[in-house]
Amino acid sequence: MTTLSDPADWLDLYGDTLYRYALFRIHDEQLAEDLVQETLLAALKASERYTGNASEKTWLIGILKHKIIDLFRKSSHETAENVDDEAIYQSMEACFDEQGHWQIDIGKWSRPEKALEQEQFWRVLSDCVERMPPRLARLFVLREIEGMESDEVLEIMQVSTTNNLWVMLSRMRLQLRNCLDVHWFHKSTG
Amino acid sequence: MLSCKEASALESKSLDAPLTQRERFGLWLHLRFCRLCRRYVRDLHFLRHAFRRARENGGLADHAGLSEAARERIRRVLSGEEVQ
Numbered sequence: 181m182t183t184l185s186d187p188a189d190w191l192d193l194y195g196d197t198l199y200r201y202a203l204f205r206i207h208d209e210q211l212a213e214d215l216v217q218e219t220l221l222a223a224l225k226a227s228e229r230y231t232g233n234a235s236e237k238t239w240l241i242g243i244l245k246h247k248i249i250d251l252f253r254k255s256s257h258e259t260a261e262n263v264d265d266e267a268i269y270q271s272m273e274a275c276f277d278e279q280g281h282w283q284i285d286i287g288k289w290s291r292p293e294k295a296l297e298q299e300q301f302w303r304v305l306s307d308c309v310e311r312m313p314p315r316l317a318r319l320f321v322l323r324e325i326e327g328m329e330s331d332e333v334l335e336i337m338q339v340s341t342t343n344n345l346w347v348m349l350s351r352m353r354l355q356l357r358n359c360l361d362v363h364w365f366h367k368s369t370g
Numbered sequence: 371m372l373s374c375k376e377a378s379a380l381e382s383k384s385l386d387a388p389l390t391q392r393e394r395f396g397l398w399l400h401l402r403f404c405r406l407c408r409r410y411v412r413d414l415h416f417l418r419h420a421f422r423r424a425r426e427n428g429g430l431a432d433h434a435g436l437s438e439a440a441r442e443r444i445r446r447v448l449s450g451e452e453v454q
Contacts, residue, residue, distance in 0.1 A: 191445055196435030197428065204429035213440040220448055241428075280373025286406040292416045296423055305420060323386070324421040330386050342387070350382035357413045 184236055187224050194240050195220075201241060205248055205321050207310040215251070219244040245326070249336060252318045256338040268313060268351045275354060284358065289365045301364060308359035312352060319345070320352045372400045377407050381414055 185193065198219055202212035222243050230239060277283045295301040309317050315337070322333045330342055339345045372380070377400040380393050389397065401408055436444070 187448070191441065191448065195441060195444070199436045199440075200429035204424065213436065213444070216436065216440075217444045217447055220444065224448065276373070276375040280375035282374045282406045282410075286409045286413075288409060289413065289416070292413075296420060302424065302427075305424070324418065325425050327422070327425060346383045346386055347379070349386060350379045353382050353385075353414055353417060354378065356417060357410070360417075361413075 183232070184227055184230055187220075187227065190220055190223065190236075190240070194237055197237065198240060198244050201244060202248065204306060205325060206251070207306070207317070211251075215244060215247050218247055222247070249322075252322065253336050255318065256315070256336065268316060268355060271358075272351045272354055275358070287361065287366070289361070292365070295364060304364045305360065308356050308363065311359065312355060316348055316352050319348060320356075323349060371403075372396045374400075374404060374407055377401070377404065378410055381407065381411050385414060385418055 195216060198216045199212055202215045203209065206212060206215070219240060223240055226243070230236075234242065275282065275284045309320065312320070319333060319337050319339070322328045322336060323330070328336075330345055333339070334342060334345050337345075339348070377397055380389060380397045383389065383393075384397070401411065
Protein backbone atom coordinates (compact mmCIF):
# COMPACT_ATOMS: atom_id res chain seq x y z
CA MET A 181 0.00 0.00 0.00
CA THR A 182 1.13 3.50 -0.83
CA THR A 183 1.62 5.74 2.13
CA LEU A 184 1.47 9.48 2.23
CA SER A 185 4.51 11.68 2.39
CA ASP A 186 4.96 13.99 5.34
CA PRO A 187 2.05 16.48 5.31
CA ALA A 188 4.56 19.21 6.15
CA ASP A 189 5.95 18.76 2.62
CA TRP A 190 2.63 18.94 0.79
CA LEU A 191 2.66 22.69 0.46
CA ASP A 192 6.05 22.64 -1.23
CA LEU A 193 5.31 19.57 -3.32
CA TYR A 194 1.80 20.39 -4.55
CA GLY A 195 1.00 23.97 -3.52
CA ASP A 196 1.69 25.46 -6.95
CA THR A 197 -0.08 22.66 -8.82
CA LEU A 198 -3.20 23.06 -6.67
CA TYR A 199 -3.08 26.83 -6.97
CA ARG A 200 -2.85 26.77 -10.77
CA TYR A 201 -5.61 24.20 -10.96
CA ALA A 202 -7.88 26.42 -8.87
CA LEU A 203 -6.92 29.65 -10.59
CA PHE A 204 -7.68 28.26 -14.04
CA ARG A 205 -11.20 27.46 -12.88
CA ILE A 206 -12.14 30.39 -10.68
CA HIS A 207 -10.01 33.29 -11.92
CA ASP A 208 -9.61 34.82 -8.47
CA GLU A 209 -6.20 34.75 -6.79
CA GLN A 210 -7.42 35.29 -3.24
CA LEU A 211 -10.06 32.61 -3.59
CA ALA A 212 -7.59 30.21 -5.20
CA GLU A 213 -5.18 30.67 -2.27
CA ASP A 214 -7.97 30.03 0.22
CA LEU A 215 -8.97 26.90 -1.64
CA VAL A 216 -5.41 25.56 -1.53
CA GLN A 217 -5.36 26.15 2.21
CA GLU A 218 -8.73 24.49 2.74
CA THR A 219 -7.70 21.56 0.60
CA LEU A 220 -4.53 20.93 2.55
CA LEU A 221 -6.39 21.26 5.85
CA ALA A 222 -9.06 18.84 4.72
CA ALA A 223 -6.38 16.44 3.49
CA LEU A 224 -4.63 16.61 6.84
CA LYS A 225 -7.82 15.67 8.62
CA ALA A 226 -8.68 12.93 6.16
CA SER A 227 -5.18 11.50 5.83
CA GLU A 228 -6.02 8.30 7.70
CA ARG A 229 -8.72 7.65 5.13
CA TYR A 230 -6.25 7.82 2.24
CA THR A 231 -6.47 4.42 0.58
CA GLY A 232 -3.47 4.65 -1.70
CA ASN A 233 -5.61 3.91 -4.76
CA ALA A 234 -4.78 7.25 -6.28
CA SER A 235 -1.45 9.03 -6.22
CA GLU A 236 -1.04 11.62 -3.52
CA LYS A 237 -1.31 14.42 -6.08
CA THR A 238 -4.49 13.00 -7.65
CA TRP A 239 -5.97 12.57 -4.21
CA LEU A 240 -5.29 16.21 -3.31
CA ILE A 241 -6.64 17.47 -6.63
CA GLY A 242 -9.78 15.39 -6.02
CA ILE A 243 -10.33 17.19 -2.72
CA LEU A 244 -9.75 20.56 -4.36
CA LYS A 245 -12.16 19.70 -7.16
CA HIS A 246 -14.90 18.95 -4.64
CA LYS A 247 -14.24 22.25 -2.93
CA ILE A 248 -14.53 24.13 -6.21
CA ILE A 249 -17.80 22.38 -7.02
CA ASP A 250 -19.13 23.24 -3.55
CA LEU A 251 -18.21 26.85 -4.12
CA PHE A 252 -19.99 26.91 -7.48
CA ARG A 253 -23.01 25.25 -5.91
CA LYS A 254 -23.19 27.87 -3.18
CA SER A 255 -22.72 30.75 -5.61
CA SER A 256 -25.50 29.42 -7.83
CA HIS A 257 -27.93 29.90 -4.94
CA GLU A 258 -26.87 33.51 -4.66
CA THR A 259 -27.24 34.46 -8.31
CA ALA A 260 -30.58 34.27 -10.03
CA GLU A 261 -30.58 32.32 -13.25
CA ASN A 262 -31.03 35.26 -15.57
CA VAL A 263 -28.95 37.89 -13.85
CA ASP A 264 -25.98 37.58 -16.14
CA ASP A 265 -27.81 36.69 -19.26
CA GLU A 266 -28.82 40.04 -20.67
CA ALA A 267 -25.35 41.16 -21.74
CA ILE A 268 -24.49 37.89 -23.37
CA TYR A 269 -27.91 37.78 -25.03
CA GLN A 270 -27.34 41.21 -26.52
CA SER A 271 -23.94 40.40 -27.87
CA MET A 272 -25.25 37.19 -29.39
CA GLU A 273 -28.11 39.08 -31.02
CA ALA A 274 -25.56 41.46 -32.50
CA CYS A 275 -23.96 38.58 -34.39
CA PHE A 276 -27.02 37.97 -36.56
CA ASP A 277 -29.23 40.15 -38.73
CA GLU A 278 -33.02 40.08 -38.62
CA GLN A 279 -33.22 37.03 -40.84
CA GLY A 280 -30.79 35.20 -38.58
CA HIS A 281 -27.84 35.39 -40.99
CA TRP A 282 -24.35 35.99 -39.67
CA GLN A 283 -23.52 39.65 -39.68
CA ILE A 284 -20.10 39.23 -38.19
CA ASP A 285 -17.19 37.92 -40.17
CA ILE A 286 -16.57 34.26 -39.48
CA GLY A 287 -13.06 34.41 -40.85
CA LYS A 288 -11.02 31.29 -41.38
CA TRP A 289 -8.62 30.63 -38.52
CA SER A 290 -5.19 29.86 -39.81
CA ARG A 291 -3.59 26.78 -38.27
CA PRO A 292 -5.46 26.71 -34.97
CA GLU A 293 -3.61 23.52 -34.03
CA LYS A 294 -0.41 25.52 -33.83
CA ALA A 295 -1.92 27.86 -31.25
CA LEU A 296 -2.14 25.02 -28.73
CA GLU A 297 1.63 24.81 -28.67
CA GLN A 298 2.03 28.43 -27.68
CA GLU A 299 2.02 29.39 -24.01
CA GLN A 300 0.52 32.78 -24.76
CA PHE A 301 -2.54 31.19 -26.37
CA TRP A 302 -3.59 29.61 -23.08
CA ARG A 303 -3.35 32.93 -21.36
CA VAL A 304 -5.62 34.51 -23.98
CA LEU A 305 -8.08 31.62 -23.71
CA SER A 306 -8.18 31.93 -19.95
CA ASP A 307 -8.67 35.70 -20.15
CA CYS A 308 -11.55 35.17 -22.55
CA VAL A 309 -13.29 32.88 -20.05
CA GLU A 310 -12.63 35.38 -17.29
CA ARG A 311 -14.38 38.11 -19.29
CA MET A 312 -17.66 36.20 -19.34
CA PRO A 313 -20.42 36.76 -16.79
CA PRO A 314 -19.36 34.75 -13.69
CA ARG A 315 -22.31 32.40 -13.66
CA LEU A 316 -21.85 31.46 -17.30
CA ALA A 317 -18.13 31.08 -16.84
CA ARG A 318 -18.65 28.63 -13.96
CA LEU A 319 -21.18 26.69 -15.93
CA PHE A 320 -18.76 26.49 -18.80
CA VAL A 321 -15.86 25.43 -16.57
CA LEU A 322 -17.88 22.50 -15.24
CA ARG A 323 -18.97 21.40 -18.68
CA GLU A 324 -15.81 21.96 -20.71
CA ILE A 325 -12.89 21.93 -18.30
CA GLU A 326 -14.19 19.39 -15.81
CA GLY A 327 -15.99 17.55 -18.60
CA MET A 328 -19.14 16.97 -16.56
CA GLU A 329 -22.35 15.77 -18.15
CA SER A 330 -25.19 18.22 -18.74
CA ASP A 331 -27.39 16.89 -15.94
CA GLU A 332 -24.62 17.19 -13.35
CA VAL A 333 -23.95 20.77 -14.40
CA LEU A 334 -27.68 21.44 -14.32
CA GLU A 335 -27.91 20.22 -10.74
CA ILE A 336 -24.84 22.02 -9.40
CA MET A 337 -25.63 25.33 -11.06
CA GLN A 338 -29.36 25.19 -10.40
CA VAL A 339 -30.33 25.63 -14.03
CA SER A 340 -34.06 25.03 -14.44
CA THR A 341 -34.10 23.08 -17.70
CA THR A 342 -31.60 21.32 -19.96
CA ASN A 343 -32.80 23.52 -22.74
CA ASN A 344 -31.75 26.61 -20.78
CA LEU A 345 -28.39 25.01 -20.16
CA TRP A 346 -27.85 24.37 -23.87
CA VAL A 347 -28.85 27.90 -24.72
CA MET A 348 -26.40 29.32 -22.16
CA LEU A 349 -23.59 27.09 -23.35
CA SER A 350 -24.31 28.03 -26.94
CA ARG A 351 -24.10 31.76 -26.18
CA MET A 352 -20.98 31.22 -24.15
CA ARG A 353 -19.27 29.34 -26.98
CA LEU A 354 -20.17 32.02 -29.48
CA GLN A 355 -18.71 34.67 -27.17
CA LEU A 356 -15.55 32.70 -26.62
CA ARG A 357 -15.16 32.05 -30.31
CA ASN A 358 -15.42 35.75 -31.01
CA CYS A 359 -13.08 36.62 -28.17
CA LEU A 360 -10.42 34.26 -29.51
CA ASP A 361 -11.00 35.58 -32.99
CA VAL A 362 -10.26 39.14 -31.91
CA HIS A 363 -7.56 38.54 -29.34
CA TRP A 364 -5.68 35.68 -30.89
CA PHE A 365 -6.39 34.69 -34.46
CA HIS A 366 -7.00 38.12 -35.81
CA LYS A 367 -4.00 39.46 -34.02
CA SER A 368 -1.51 36.79 -34.94
CA THR A 369 -2.49 36.61 -38.62
CA GLY A 370 -3.27 40.27 -39.14
CA MET B 371 -34.38 25.95 -44.08
CA LEU B 372 -32.72 26.83 -40.77
CA SER B 373 -31.23 30.27 -40.29
CA CYS B 374 -27.58 30.58 -39.27
CA LYS B 375 -28.73 31.63 -35.84
CA GLU B 376 -30.77 28.44 -35.42
CA ALA B 377 -28.04 26.33 -36.97
CA SER B 378 -25.37 27.73 -34.65
CA ALA B 379 -27.51 26.83 -31.64
CA LEU B 380 -27.88 23.26 -32.91
CA GLU B 381 -24.17 23.03 -33.66
CA SER B 382 -23.49 23.91 -30.06
CA LYS B 383 -26.21 21.64 -28.71
CA SER B 384 -24.68 18.71 -30.60
CA LEU B 385 -21.66 19.08 -28.29
CA ASP B 386 -23.90 18.55 -25.25
CA ALA B 387 -26.58 16.12 -26.35
CA PRO B 388 -27.55 13.91 -29.25
CA LEU B 389 -29.67 15.80 -31.78
CA THR B 390 -33.04 14.48 -32.92
CA GLN B 391 -33.21 13.10 -36.42
CA ARG B 392 -35.09 16.18 -37.55
CA GLU B 393 -32.45 18.49 -36.05
CA ARG B 394 -29.65 16.49 -37.60
CA PHE B 395 -31.20 16.63 -41.02
CA GLY B 396 -31.93 20.34 -40.75
CA LEU B 397 -28.38 21.04 -39.69
CA TRP B 398 -26.87 18.82 -42.36
CA LEU B 399 -28.87 20.59 -45.04
CA HIS B 400 -27.92 24.03 -43.73
CA LEU B 401 -24.24 23.18 -43.54
CA ARG B 402 -24.21 21.95 -47.14
CA PHE B 403 -25.02 25.44 -48.27
CA CYS B 404 -23.47 27.62 -45.62
CA ARG B 405 -19.73 28.17 -45.63
CA LEU B 406 -19.75 30.43 -42.59
CA CYS B 407 -21.54 27.86 -40.46
CA ARG B 408 -19.13 25.18 -41.59
CA ARG B 409 -16.36 27.40 -40.28
CA TYR B 410 -18.25 28.00 -37.09
CA VAL B 411 -18.59 24.25 -36.53
CA ARG B 412 -14.86 23.88 -36.95
CA ASP B 413 -14.25 26.66 -34.45
CA LEU B 414 -16.56 25.05 -31.90
CA HIS B 415 -14.76 21.75 -32.21
CA PHE B 416 -11.47 23.52 -31.83
CA LEU B 417 -12.71 25.14 -28.61
CA ARG B 418 -13.79 21.79 -27.23
CA HIS B 419 -10.41 20.33 -28.15
CA ALA B 420 -8.51 23.23 -26.57
CA PHE B 421 -10.36 22.97 -23.26
CA ARG B 422 -9.82 19.25 -23.15
CA ARG B 423 -6.13 19.90 -23.58
CA ALA B 424 -6.24 22.52 -20.84
CA ARG B 425 -7.80 19.96 -18.52
CA GLU B 426 -4.97 17.53 -19.21
CA ASN B 427 -2.40 20.25 -18.61
CA GLY B 428 -3.92 21.07 -15.23
CA GLY B 429 -4.09 24.82 -15.78
CA LEU B 430 -1.71 27.36 -17.14
CA ALA B 431 1.93 26.48 -16.83
CA ASP B 432 2.96 30.11 -17.07
CA HIS B 433 0.74 31.17 -14.20
CA ALA B 434 2.94 32.03 -11.29
CA GLY B 435 2.50 29.67 -8.39
CA LEU B 436 1.55 30.69 -4.88
CA SER B 437 3.00 33.99 -3.72
CA GLU B 438 5.51 33.86 -0.89
CA ALA B 439 3.04 35.62 1.40
CA ALA B 440 0.29 33.13 0.66
CA ARG B 441 2.66 30.23 1.07
CA GLU B 442 3.77 31.52 4.47
CA ARG B 443 0.20 32.08 5.62
CA ILE B 444 -0.88 28.60 4.61
CA ARG B 445 2.20 27.10 6.23
CA ARG B 446 1.34 28.77 9.53
CA VAL B 447 -2.26 27.58 9.40
CA LEU B 448 -1.19 24.04 8.57
CA SER B 449 1.45 23.82 11.29
CA GLY B 450 -1.03 25.20 13.84
CA GLU B 451 -3.32 22.39 12.83
CA GLU B 452 -0.66 19.73 13.18
CA VAL B 453 0.19 20.66 16.75
CA GLN B 454 -3.36 20.08 17.92
